[in-house]
Amino acid sequence: MAAMxxxxxxxVVSQHPDxxxxxxxxxxxxxxxxxxxxxxxxxxxxxxxxxxYRFHSPETGEYSQWYSANQAQQRKLVHAFWFPxxxxxxxxxxxxxxxxxxxNSGISASETRxxxxxxxxxxxxxxxxxxxxxxxxxxxxxQVQWLIARFSGYSEVEDVAYxxxxxxxxxxxxxxxxx
Numbered sequence: 001m002a003a004m005x006x007x008x009x010x011x012v013v014s015q016h017p018d019x020x021x022x023x024x025x026x027x028x029x030x031x032x033x034x035x036x037x038x039x040x041x042x043x044x045x046x047x048x049x050x051x052x053y054r055f056h057s058p059e060t061g062e063y064s065q066w067y068s069a070n071q072a073q074q075r076k077l078v079h080a081f082w083f084p085x086x087x088x089x090x091x092x093x094x095x096x097x098x099x100x101x102x103x104n105s106g107i108s109a110s111e112t113r114x115x116x117x118x119x120x121x122x123x124x125x126x127x128x129x130x131x132x133x134x135x136x137x138x139x140x141x142x143q144v145q146w147l148i149a150r151f152s153g154y155s156e157v158e159d160v161a162y163x164x165x166x167x168x169x170x171x172x173x174x175x176x177x178x179x
Contacts, residue, residue: 010034047150047161049093053125055133055141056168064135066147069128095120096148100163109167118166121146126171136171144171 014024015037028034051069056062070092079086099117112118125146130136145168150161 007033047152049096050149050151051092051096051121051125051128051146052149053129053144053146055129055135055138055171056143056145057140058143059140063145064141067129067133069125069132069146092121092124096163100148103164113167121148122166122169126169129171142171143168145169 010024014034025034052066053069054066055064095117129144135141146166148164152158
């Protein structure tokens, strides 16, 4: 019984986020006796990623206000068990993270536009703009521009971070064009 209690204590303590507690795992080189049940990455995401878009009129040079292309859903208890809508949020998060990683590595604007992440986000925003907004019917606003914004969600303390603004793109193009 004492051995079982000791194993339970070692297992619980080894789950601590501080990697200093990983020393206990050295007693189990196979990793079979002391499980690692950490459910989060070493640096979990703490911000919500949002894609915003605005319409542009090439004739007048006028821009609309910014609109949301994606909105994080309010979490409910049932989402702990069933939440298929989370897949879209996660996909947007992963694709924007991939794009920002490339942009932050110092690639040029023309190279950025050749990335699959750029094409995916551009087409996602185009579809959201065409589906969700009355200005989509206006032939005057034939272009769209999108923005990646990050904020902490419910916290009012942190400011919004604007990570990337796309060039102005045609709303009708499926692939990205150089302007």
